[in-house]
Amino acid sequence: MNTIVFVILRRMRAPLLVLIGAYAVATLGMALIPGPQGRPLDFFHAFYFVSYTATTIGFGEIPHPFSPAQRLWTTFSLYLTVIAWIYAIGRLITLAQDPALRRTLAEGRFARTVRGLREPFFIVGGYGDTGKMLVSFLASRRMRCVVIDSDPRRLDDLQLADHPIYVPGLCADISHPDTMKRAGLEHPDCRGIIALTDRDDVNLHMAITAKLLRPKLPVICRSETREAAANMASFGTDHIIDPFDTFADHLFTALHTPCLFLLKTWLMGIERPDRPKTPPHGLWILCGYGRFGKALYKRFKYEGLPVIVVEATPEKTGWPEDREHLVRGWGTDAVTLRAARIKDAVGIVAGTNHDVNNLSILITARELNPELFVVARQNVPANHPLFAAIKADMIMQTSRILSEHIRLLLTTPCLATFFHLARQQREAWAGKLITQLTEILGKDLPEVWEVTLDPSETPAAAEALQQGWRIHLGDLLRDPRDREHRLPVFPLLLDRQGKRELLPSPDTLLEPADRLLLCGRPGSASRMAWCLQNPIALRYILEGRVPPQNFIWRWLSPSD
Template sequence: MHFAFPDVLTEIVAIVVIAAVFAFTAARLRQPVILAFIAAGVVVGPSGLGWVRSADEIHLLAEIGLAMLLSVVGLKLDLNLMRSVGSTVVIIGVIQVGLTALIGFGISRLLGVGSGSALYIALAVAFSSTVIAVKLLSDKKDLDSLYGRIALGILIVQDVLVVFALTILPAFGGGELLYTALAFSLVVVKGAALMAGVGLLGLLVLPRVIEKLSKSGELLLLFAISWALAVATLAGMLGLSREVGAFLAGVALATTQHRDIVGAKLVGLRDFLLLFFFLDLGARLNLGALGAGAAMTVPLSIFVLIGKPLIILAVMSMLGYRKRTGFLTGFTLSQTSEFSLILASVGVKSGHIGQQTLGLITLTTAVTIGFSALMVSNLQPMYDRLRTLLRRADTGKGYREQAEDIATPSDVEIIVIGLGRYGKIIALELIDRGRAVLGVDFDTLAVSECNRLGIPAVFGDAEDPEYLSYLPLSSAKWVVCSIRDTGLTRVLTAGLRQHGYHGVLALTADDDEMAAELQRSGADMVFVPFEDSAVKAVDLIHATEREINRKMMDQQIAAVTDHYIVCGYGRMGQQIVKDFQRDNVPVVVVEANPEQLPKLERSGVLHVVGEASEDAVLLSAGIERAKGLIAVCPTDEDNVFIVLTARVLNPGLFIVARSILEENQDKLRRAGADRVVSPYILGGRHMAAAVTKPEIMEFVDLVLQANHFDVGIAHAVVSEDSPQAGHTLAEAGLCQERCATVIAVRRAGELRTNPDSDYLIQAGDEMVILGTHAQLDATRVVLGGRQQE
C-alpha cells in the first residue's frame, strides 16, 4: 500500500530530500548526479514507493526548468560561434536524424513491432536530449569547444525537425494530409514571425529595459524569468516548441550588455528546477506496465548509445572532421530526447500507439539518459582505448578544425595552450618581447581571432594526446598551459613526456593546493593567476605609493634651504643622519644602492635616488641652497668625484669627505674638501685616548653624543667683515656668562689653546667654543661668522 502525504508541499519536500540523498551517494561514488536523480524518480514513482501523487505539479516545475535551461543556453550562445559551423550542423543533423530513424524503424520491425508503433519508436530514438547534452557540456565546461558547438547546433536542427514531426504525425490515418500541409506552412510562418518579433525586441527594447533594471538584482532576475517563460508560452500557443521559445528568449537577452550577470543569476534556479525534470522522468516509469515489452529496451538502448554516435562520427568524418571531434560529438548525443516522450504522448492521444509503446519509449529514454551521462563523463578514457582503431581511418590532412592555413614561426620557442583571456595575454606579451610563440586552442574562433591579432595559432585539444604529434615540440623550450583543469593537465603532462618533450612545462592552477598537485605530477612551474594578480596588485599599490611619496618628497626638498647633503647611507651615513635629526639639522641623503633604499623609505628621511657624482642628482638634492655636504660613499674614488662635482656646483659649500686610505686624503683636499676624515685613523686615536685619557674621552663623548644634556661644542670662523676683528675676547664680550667658552683658536695653522681675555681676534680665526646651545647661538651672533657644530 502506497503512502499518501497530507499535502503537495510535504510530498515535494520528501521527494527532494530523497533526491538529495541519492545525489550525495552518487557524488561519493563519483557517478553523475543525473543518474541519481532519475533513480530517485523511479524509487518514489509507481515502480517504487508510489509517493508521487502530484505528478502535474512536478511536471510543471520540470517544464519551467526546461525553459530556464534553454534560456540560459541561448543567453550564452555567441551567434558568431554558430556561424562558424552553421551549414555543417544542418547537414549533419538532417543526415543523422534520417539515418537513425531509418535504422531504428528497421530494428523495431525486427522486434515484431507494428508499422505505426515502429515509426514512433524510430523518431523517438532519432532525437537527442537538449537538456542532458547541454547540462553535461556545461558541467565539463565544453559548451564553447568545437564539438560542443557542433552538438548544440545539431540539437537545434533536431528541435526544428521535431516540431515538423509533431505537426504532421497527428494527421496520419485521419485523411487530413492537405490540412496538415497547410498547418505546417502556417507553423513555419508563425515561427519566422516569432523569431523576427523576438529579434526586434532584443535589438530595440530589451537593452533599454535591462539597463534600467540592472540597478536592482531582484528586478533583473524577475524580468529574465518572466521574459523566458512568456516567450516559451507564446511559442507553445503558436504551435511551436516551448523549448524553442525559451531558447529564442535567451538569444534576445544575449544582445544586452548584462548577459553575463543575467546568466549568473539564472544558473542556480535552472539547476534546482532541472532536478524535477529528472525526477519526473524517473517517476513516469512504470516497469510493471511494460510486461514482456521491457526486453525490447535492450537492443533499442544499445543502438542509441552506440549506433547513433557512430552514425554522427561517420557523417562528420565524411565532412572532413577529425575522428576525435566526431567521437566526442556523437557520444554527447547518445540518448533519446525529452521530445521523444512528447511524441509518444501525441501518438497515444492520436490512437497511433498504445500504452505499452509509450512505456517502452519512456524506459529507453531513461536508460539511455542514464548511461549517456556515465559515458560522457568518461569520454576521453573511452577515446584513448579506441584511438588506435579510429586512427586507421584518419588521413591526418585537410581537417575542418584547422579552418585556415597559418604560417607558424619556423623555430617556435614557446607553445601556449589555451587562448582564453589569460593565455592570450601571455602570448601577446611574449610576442611583444620578441619570442617566437605558437598558440593552441580547441575553439576555432579563438584560433582565428588570435591569428588576426598577430598570434600564430592552430586548433588543438589538450586532452587529445595524439594532437601533440603535430606540434613543434622539438624546437619548443617552453609549453605553457593556461587551462585550470587538473585532469586535463595530467593528460597533457603525460602526453608531452610520451612524445619526448624535455623542455620546461608551465601549468596553471586555481589555488596553492592544486599547484602542489600539478608540481607533483611533473610541472616545472605553476602559475596561480588569482594569487599572481593579487601580488601584482599589491606591487602596483606599492609602486603608486612610492611614486606619490616621491613627488611629495621632491616638493619638500625643493623647499628646504641651508641643509646638509649626505652622500651615502651606509652605517656611517645612517649615524650622521641620526645625529643631524637629533640636533634638528635639515638633511637630504643621496643614495644609489637599492639595498639601502627600503631603509630610507621606511625612515622618512628626505632623499634622492641616484649617483651623487652626477650634476642632475646633486641639483635635485638642492646643492645650490645647501650649507654643507658630507661624502661617505663606499670608495675613495666615488668620494673624490662627488667632491669635485659638488665644489663646481656650489663653490661656497662646506664639504667633509671620508677617506678610507690615508694616501687619498690629499686627493680629496685638492678636489675641494674642507675637511677629510679617516674613520680608521680617527677611530684608532679615539680608542687610544679612551685608554690613556678615559675621563677626557668620556667628557668629549658626553658632549658630542648625549642628547639629554644642554651642552655642545661648536666651530666658529671669524669672517673678513666681522665687527669683532681687531678686538680682544673681553672687548668682544666673549668672556661674559651669556657667551660660550673659547677653548682653542687656530690661526695660520697654529693652535692656541685656552686663550686669555686679552687675546686679539683676527679675521680668519677658527674658534672651538663650548657651552649651552643658547651660549653657542649668542657667540655666533657676536662673531657674525660661519660656524659648524
C-alpha cells in the first residue's frame, strides 16, 4: 500500500501543485479586490466562491453582487482553474494507464489473494505450454496453485482460461526472492514449488531460493541440460525432470519390456491396453543431433543398437562418437535418407527443433520405407492436428511429458514407486498383471488413487484400527451397497513405514498409517472412501449389519 501511495503522489505531484496554485491565486485575488461597498470578501467566502466556480457549478455572486473588478478577476479565475482541472484530470487518466501503477496494484491484489488462501497450494513458475497443461489439470482436480511468469501475454492467457477455480497469477521476475515470497513461499499452506520455465538458470534460481528459505518444501524442477540437473541435485532438489531423458526411457521401455510399457501408459491414463506399440530391434535413423538427439543417441549406444545420425550442422550441435555413421543433411530429402540406409532401417526419429522439418522427414521416410516405426518430435502443441494426421507411432511432446510426470508426482506419488518396483520384475509379471486388471477393469482407462489410513483422510477406518479391530485389505474391496459383491478395484501397492509390497493379498491385515495404491473403474474411489470415512458403512462391510442409530432402537436391539 505504501508503494501505491508513493507512485500516485509522485505522478500527481505536478498536477496537485498546479491546482493548489490556481486555487490560491484565485482565492487571494477575490480576498484582495474590493466589492461595491469597498470591502473585499473574507477568505472563507472567497474560497467558497472559487470552489463552486472552478467546478463550473455557478451558484451566482454570493454573498452580494460583485464589482466590475471582481467580475473581471472571476473571469480570469474561471479559465485558470478550469485549465488546471483539465490538466489534473488528464494526468489522472494517464496515471490510471501507467504501467508502474498497474503493476503495483496487480502485485498488491496478488499478495492479498495469496495471503487469504486457506487451502494447500503449489507455486508454479512459468505458464508456457507445460504450465498451462499442469495448471488446467490441477484446477480440474480442485487443487489450488498460484502462477508466476515474466511474460504478460501468458498471464493474459491465464486470465482468459476457463478454470473451475480461480488461479491467481503475477507477472514478475520469477528468479527474484521477493517474488517467491509474494507468491506464498513462506505461507504455511504452501505444499511445493514447480519450476517449469524454459530457462535452466531461472529454474535453478527458483529451486535454490526455495531450499534456502523453506528447506523441507518439495521442489520439482524442469531441466534440459545435465550440468543444470547436477547443480540442482547438489542442494537437494527433490525431483529433476529432463523431458528428453524421460522420453528416451519411455522409448526403450517399450523396446525391451512392451508389457511394462503398456501397463505404465494404461495406469497413467495415456492410452488403452488394446493398442500396443512396440518399437522393433534393428537399425535406427536419428534425424537431429541437438539435446533430444543426444539423449536418444546415448541410449541407442548403451543398448547396443545400430544408429545412423542425420545432422546438417554437426559443427554447432557437436559430433557423435561414431563419425562414420553420420550423414550430413536435414533428412527432408530422399537423397539424404538413402545415404542413411533408409531401406535397411526399422525405425526413424524425426527429432529436430522444427516441426515442419520433422513432418517432412516422416513423409519422405514413409514413401521410401512404409514399414518404418516412426517417432516424431512435436515442438509446438498447436501443431497437434498435423502430427495426428501423420499417425506417428510415438510422439515426443515436451510439455505433455513434463505435465504427465509432474501430475504423477503430485497426485499419486506411490504410482511412481510402483513403476520403479515393477521394472525390477520380469516381463511375464507385467503381462500377467495386465490380464488380471483387464478381467476386473475391462479395457477402459482406470481411476488410480491413494489411501492413507490416518484420522484426517480415513477417520472411520483409523479409529477402528486404533480400537483394535482386525481389518483385512479384502474387506475394503467389498461394495458398501452389497458386501457380497466386490468393488471393481485392484490393489497395486502397500507402503508400511517405508516397506513396500507389490500387489498385496486381500488377506493382508491393515495397520494404522498404511498407504495403499489402488486402481479401479471410475467411481470406485468414492465408494471406498465412503466406507473409510463413515463408521456405519465400515461396520456394514466388516460385520454385515448396520447398527441402530436412534436411541430407542439401540435400547430395543440386543446388546453386542
